């Protein structure tokens with residue numbers, strides 16, 4: 467059980483991502499943003515840092531983070547990029563390089579990504595490529611980036627031909643999570659982030675799944691006693707998977723549970739209409755249904771997943787596009803090898819596997 471400090475904050479917990487000499491800690495707590503500076507200074511050894519953030523998050527949290535970094539003796543710069551997935555582009559990346567040069571960032575400098583997955587991906591790739599790589603820290607402020615995007619070193623920008631086509635595996639030296647920053651996150655975004663937590667339970671940990679069944683409402687209302695252990699477990703699962711398979715050659719593919727159909731839905735509906743986590747929720751229900759139909763999972767698996775997704779207030783049914791729209795969405799899944807896709811199926815809640823299927827087998831008539 468999480469221990470409350472006198473201030474009402476929950477004590478910080480630490481999870482390690484084990485990658486040899488590139489190992490790093492994930493620090494998770496509530497009300498801990500003001501303590502981030504000294505930890506970032508220690509993890510990066512940097513003498514100056516640039517905070518990369520988006521307008522809303524920057525307005526709320528950048529000044530506090532800056533104060534904390536300055537108290538640790540660091541020189542601090544800030545760049546604000548527009549919000550939204552379309553910010554992950556080559557033009558914004560070039561703007562970051564220009565700003566880094568103007569600030570005089572050198573190899574002893576570090577980039578601190580303050581925000582959600584978009585900021586983390588863009589700033590992370592800038593950190594990976596500027597001067598062939600400078601220090602990098604993630605300070606995620608959405609549930610989705612806390613449990614998924616900020617851990618594991620995937621950084622990228624989009625090209626007009628597709629998402630995440632240019633990027634690098636570049637691990638941060640610290641992930642600093644203060645769940646109090648979630649207070650400003652709209653309810654819809656909180657629920658969407660929960661989809662990735664549900665995914666972690668569904669593919670890896672039946673106990674986390676049961677905990678979510680009991681505590682979803684308290685977690686969504688950001689009660690730290692419910693939320694910290696849940697996020698801590700989801701982060702630990704991601705850390706464990708990345709430690710086993712950094713480059714997505716094996717077990718990391720399981721993290722794509724629900725994502726094959728989700729990508730097709732996002733592509734067809736547009737990234738503004740549907741949040742990533744909402745599309746993942748629909749994709750997971752579909753994948754669980756197919757897991758039952760194909761004989762991998764016992765009856766009732768889909769229903770349990772559906773109930774939990776419903777409890778989080780997430781959508782369950784795929785939009786009624788014609789089959790050919792789904793088939794063409796599946797064709798461009800960049801995780802596919804030849805004409806088959808490594809589709810993630812459930813054996814039961816807490817255990818997943820991949821199976822090679824054609825788009826027609828995934829989405830039968």
Ligand code: GLY
Nearest residue numbers: 614618620718721
């Ligand atoms: N978001 C899935 C992964 O990091 O592999």
